[in-house]
Amino acid sequence: xxxxxxxxxxxxxxFVRLILSExxxxxxxxxxxxxxxxxxxxxxxxxxxxxxxxxxxxRALCGATVISEYLDETNGVLKRERRLLAEDPFQRAEIRRLxxxxxxxxxxxxxxxxxxxxxxxxxxxxxxxGGAPDSKVLRLSRANIRQHLKYLSxxxxxxxxxxxxxxxxxxxxxxxxxxxxxxxxxIDWSEAPVAKDWYQRLKSRxxxxxxxAERVRGLTPVxxxxxxxx
Amino acid sequence: xxxxxxxxxxxxxxFVRLILSExxxxxxxxxxxxxxxxxxxxxxxxxxxxxxxxxxxxRALCGATVISEYLDETNGVLKRERRLLAEDPFQRAEIRRLxxxxxxxxxxxxxxxxxxxxxxxxxxxxxxxGGAPDSKVLRLSRANIRQHLKYLSxxxxxxxxxxxxxxxxxxxxxxxxxxxxxxxxxIDWSEAPVAKDWYQRLKSRxxxxxxxAERVRGLTPVxxxxxxxx
Numbered sequence: 069x070x071x072x073x074x075x076x077x078x079x080x081x082x083f084v085r086l087i088l089s090e091x092x093x094x095x096x097x098x099x100x101x102x103x104x105x106x107x108x109x110x111x112x113x114x115x116x117x118x119x120x121x122x123x124x125x126x127r128a129l130c131g132a133t134v135i136s137e138y139l140d141e142t143n144g145v146l147k148r149e150r151r152l153l154a155e156d157p158f159q160r161a162e163i164r165r166l167x168x169x170x171x172x173x174x175x176x177x178x179x180x181x182x183x184x185x186x187x188x189x190x191x192x193x194x195x196x197x198g199g200a201p202d203s204k205v206l207r208l209s210r211a212n213i214r215q216h217l218k219y220l221s222x223x224x225x226x227x228x229x230x231x232x233x234x235x236x237x238x239x240x241x242x243x244x245x246x247x248x249x250x251x252x253x254x255i256d257w258s259e260a261p262v263a264k265d266w267y268q269r270l271k272s273r274x275x276x277x278x279x280x281a282e283r284v285r286g287l288t289p290v291x292x293x294x295x296x297x298x
Numbered sequence: 299x300x301x302x303x304x305x306x307x308x309x310x311x312x313f314v315r316l317i318l319s320e321x322x323x324x325x326x327x328x329x330x331x332x333x334x335x336x337x338x339x340x341x342x343x344x345x346x347x348x349x350x351x352x353x354x355x356x357r358a359l360c361g362a363t364v365i366s367e368y369l370d371e372t373n374g375v376l377k378r379e380r381r382l383l384a385e386d387p388f389q390r391a392e393i394r395r396l397x398x399x400x401x402x403x404x405x406x407x408x409x410x411x412x413x414x415x416x417x418x419x420x421x422x423x424x425x426x427x428g429g430a431p432d433s434k435v436l437r438l439s440r441a442n443i444r445q446h447l448k449y450l451s452x453x454x455x456x457x458x459x460x461x462x463x464x465x466x467x468x469x470x471x472x473x474x475x476x477x478x479x480x481x482x483x484x485i486d487w488s489e490a491p492v493a494k495d496w497y498q499r500l501k502s503r504x505x506x507x508x509x510x511a512e513r514v515r516g517l518t519p520v521x522x523x524x525x526x527x528x
Contacts, residue, residue, distance in 0.1 A: 114449065115395075115398075115399060115403050127388060129391050129395075130395050131395065131398060133363065133394065133398060134391050134394045134395050134398070135391075137367075137390070137391070137394060138387050138388075138390070138391050141387045141390070142387050157368050157371045157372050158357060158368075160367070160368070160371065161359050161364045161365075161367070161368050164363065164364045164367060165345075165359075165360050165361065165364050168345075168361060168363060168364070169344075169345060173345050219344065
């Protein structure tokens with residue numbers, strides 16, 4: 069069976085797990101602490117990033133973009149109206165733009181720094197950069213959440229799904245990011261009712277269940293995290 | 299005619315210009331200073347990043363990945379052995395992994411900070427973050443160049459082109475990054491003869507000519523920059 073190297077609090081890993089589950093793939097999950105820079109893991113992916121998909125022939129696919137494009141080419145293309153990338157090249161471009169927005173821009177503005185400060189640093193040794201969270205980083209990243217929720221609300225309010233009429237990679241990327249932030253209690257849902265409605269729909273999909281059951285060392289999720297009616 | 303919003307010292311912009319030229323596209327070039335966060339530009343691309351490709355119907359494609367995938371789907375697919383992405387999904391994954399390496403990892407480790415400190419900050423107002431280069435950032439980024447040249451040399455030494463037998467997006471991404479660093483005189487070619495041979499081949503392609511003729515305000519290129527025999 070293929071193996072997915074992942075971390076429960078990595079947006080990109082959650083995004084790929086959602087795709088695999090929506091397409092009905094079975095994989096073994098191997099949890100990786102990327103800050104350890106484990107030699108065997110770097111041999112699979114010299115960039116040291118998550119996730120990495122190792123297929124049955126031991127060929128590695130590195131990173132969320134590479135994996136998601138590969139899954140579209142080898143599987144999505146056969147799924148017709150359940151395909152998570154569109155047929156039309158311009159529509160595909162819009163899905164990719166939004167996917168990149170949530171996996172890269174929101175990740176560097178908000179999600180990565182908050183996860184690092186609040187979760188990873190608890191588990192890192194001092195030599196790896198562990199220690200107490202930096203309050204300046206927390207403040208800056210939290211200030212960025214509101215802009216991202218506003219953009220998400222605008223998208224969710226003007227379309228059925230974020231990139232159009234159909235569920236796509238854009239929704240899975242956004243929901244992956246929000247689920248990580250929500251685990252940490254960083255989202256004030258009362259401020260974003262439209263985004264909340266959309267997230268509730270995503271969260272109710274069977275592909276989301278394993279993510280909602282997951283816990284990380286050092287931080288229990290907010291009480292409504294796994295609640296479908298929050 | 300379509301318009302490409304770009305900056306001469308943006309790796310991602312150079313990468314897309316090389317693809318357009320290799321595929322024989324004609325576009326107008328519009329230089330954008332991304333740090334100005336111009337309102338009309340943000341309306342095209344809310345992420346504020348370069349490049350942006352505006353087609354004849356005024357539809358915008360945002361960012362190097364989105365544009366390069368679109369060009370492959372609408373044009374590359376017809377190019378047979380001149381296609382810059384492979385046919386085989388695994389080979390495509392390898393090309394995408396390396397393209398991402400040079401456009402994202404090398405960009406954040408090396409190219410972006412050096413361009414910002416040495417070129418952009420000269421042109422920015424103090425309110426935009428302009429001023430003298432930060433010597434600590436220069437030192438850190440320069441220390442990272444060697445690792446990236448080593449990896450590039452290894453790739454160039456074991457394959458005809460970086461991702462295999464054929465010229466691909468991976469070569470254009472790497473050459474775009476190196477050309478920006480070389481303009482600034484940041485590369486010691488005597489340390490990397492294999493990478494140099496490969497770069498010489500890339501630099502000699504007609505698609506490279508416009509890049510080698512280009513100059514930016516405040517910094518003249520090193521003397522060998524446009525030399526095909528450096």
